[in-house]
Each structure stands twice: as structure tokens, then as C-alpha cells.
Amino acid sequence: MHPLLILPLTPLLLLQGLYVRAVTPRLPEAAGARSGESGGGSELRLLVLGDSAAAGVGVASQQQALAGQLVQRLADSHRVIWQLWAANGRNSRQCLDMLELAAAETFDTVVISLGVNDVTGGVSLDDWLRQQDRLATLLRDKFAAQCILFTPLPPMHYFPALPQPLRWVLGARAKQFNRALQACLRSQPKCRLLSFNLPMQDAFIAEDGFHPSAVTYGLWAGEAAKAITAAD
Template structure:
């Protein structure tokens, strides 16, 4: 059965479950630590990490254990990485787009975007999500001089312990659909790729809230981003 028809049929139950999750879910803070800096030796590389709570490192104890720290740690043996994090818990694609449109237009070589989960849970229409992602990819190239944009595929929401069934299944199917939408965007956007980290469905990779990545997930995510960067820019 198409999840959209199932979702319409179960709408009252899904709404009740969603409200209960919002009311009772554990809320982890954005971790402490620097959100910009320079590390490593080698060819200069300017890195932007932007988006939602995962881009902000929620689920890790510090920024060093979050996404930005994992990427920088995996690259600093090959590049001199100057990085900046522009991310806030709860943001959808439209909100990040507006912030980047009005923010300081510093140049970056690589932009790693973590977006989509809040669009899935917040009911962003598929067509709007695609249009916003197209605008985002173009903005990163034109305003921020980005040469490689990494759009992160959505996480396996169908396996999030914090979500009850059938809400978990419906959100998981919508997350898969949004990843396919990202892939369609990347196909027509030069310098844009989709990376869906190869994370095992293992509770050790999930934060204590049953929703966000944990340090092991961030480490693997960062390693896979680094592989893309090395292929694109060489070993320095």
C-alpha cells in the first residue's frame, strides 16, 4: 500500500501519536564547542556545515564528536580545513534557505547540508521541498562559491526507537521518498551530490533520545563525506 493513502486512512491516530511524541520526547541540547575554526595541514579547504539539529551535532557530547568535528577530523590529515557551522535545531529547508540568503556570503569549497527530517515531520509538500532544494543548490554556488554541495539523504526514520508504530513506518516511508527527491535535485545541479551514510540499524549509532545520530553515526557520516571530498579535490 502507498504510504500516502495509508497515512490518510490513519490520520487521526498519526496526529495523536505525533502530538504525544512532541509532548514527551527527550530534548537534547545542541552540544558545546567551537562552530568555526581551522585545523590540519595541507591544501586549504573551506567547509560549510549547515542545516538542522544533526548539522548542529545534537546527540553528541561536543562539536568535536558531532558532524563538523567528524568531517574535520577525517580531513585534517590531508587538508588545512577552515570550517563553519550554520545550523539550528528544528529548521526546515525554507528557513535555512532564508538564513543563507541573508547571511554573510563567505566563500566555501564544500557545503555539507543536513535537511529534510523537519520537512518530513512538519508536512512540507514534496513540490515545495524540491523547489527549495533547487534554490539552495543554486544559492550555494552563486553566493558562496561552493564547488561541491553534499546533500545528505534522510536518516532511517523507520528505525527510530522514539517513534511509535504506525507513525514510525509512515515517517520512514516519507523520509525515503524525500531522499529520492534530493537525488532528483542533484541530477540536474552541477557540483551537487547526495550522500546517504551507510549506517547500520544498530541502537549504538542512535543517541539516547532514540531520534538523533550518536557519535558513532557522526563518525561514519564524517568519514564518508571526507571520501567524497578527497575524490573531488585530491589528497592535497
């Protein structure tokens, strides 16, 4: 999106951003365990990493969230040893800082949810791509990840919590980030971008008009499980 198209809207967008922060319900992260072991079969060490969506905001329990539904699917064929490292509001820079401070561990597969807070926080596309590049390198080198699954940014142009034109602007940036990420990952070993489309209906959005519902987490987990199984 060209900056000259946005410039005249800047005062309105800033006001709308403040309004959304003030009136949108702040839902808690999903309750429940953030690590565990489940299933039988070949061992799979799994890390779910990222922001509020990775943390399960929008549902009550981790069993309904991405990590819980993904582990449930993988446990049919694997002994899944899993961890969830995610927090509401976390952006890519904060995630990198956390990983750089964390002790080295081994994860076979990492599923990543990042980008929405970078879009809403005004991070430039170039800076964001450098962060994704560093994230992939760090996961391979420090955490021995053999399969790194990036989740595309959601269709923010459909989010009911966002008024127009803020919804249009953030949606356009999310699409731009997704296109650039897809191109970036072509040169990144052991990385791929998940691909799934959601019909944006009420059943797919949490009550805050911003986060996934249990239905969406299930679809997301299903696509991730298929990609992980295909990479075995």
C-alpha cells in the same frame, strides 16, 4: 505514498505526533566552537549546514559531532577553515531564509543535513524539491561552493522514539524524499548525494531514540571526507 492510504490514519498520527513531542527528551546541541582552522596542506573552506543533526544533537561536544569529526579527518591533508551554521528544528525554508540574509562568503565545500523537519512538518515533496533546488543555486552563486554534498534523510522507519504507525508513515516519506532528491541532483552542477547505510542498532542512535550517536557521526564524517577528497 498515496494520500488515500494516510487519510484514515490522520487522527491517530496527529495524536502520536503530539505524544512524541511531549515525551521525547529534548537534547541540547553539541557544545563547542562553531568555527575554526585546523591542519596543514592545501586550503579548504568548509561549511556544515542544516538542522539538529548538523548541530550535533545527540553528543556532548562538537568534537564528537559531524563537524568536529569531519574536520579531524580532512586536517590530515588540508588546512581546513570551517564554519558550522546549524540549529535544532531548522527546516529547509528556514535554512534558505538564513542564507539569503547572510553576508556572502566563499566556501569550497558545503555539507548539508536537512529534511527530517520537513518530513515531520508535512512539507509537500514538490515544495521541498524546489527548496533544495534553490539551496543548491544559492550556495553556488552567492557562496561560490564548488562541492555541495547533500545528506540523505535517515531511516526514520527504524527510529525507536516513533510509535507505529507514525514510524512507518514518516519512514515511507523519508524514503520518498531521498529517491526524489537523488533524481533532482542529477541535473544540479557540483552537487551529489552522500551514500551510506547504517545498521540500526542501539550504538547508532542517541538516547532520545531520534538523533545520531557519536558512532553514527563518525561514519557520516568518514563518507563526507571521502567524497570531499575525491572531488579535490
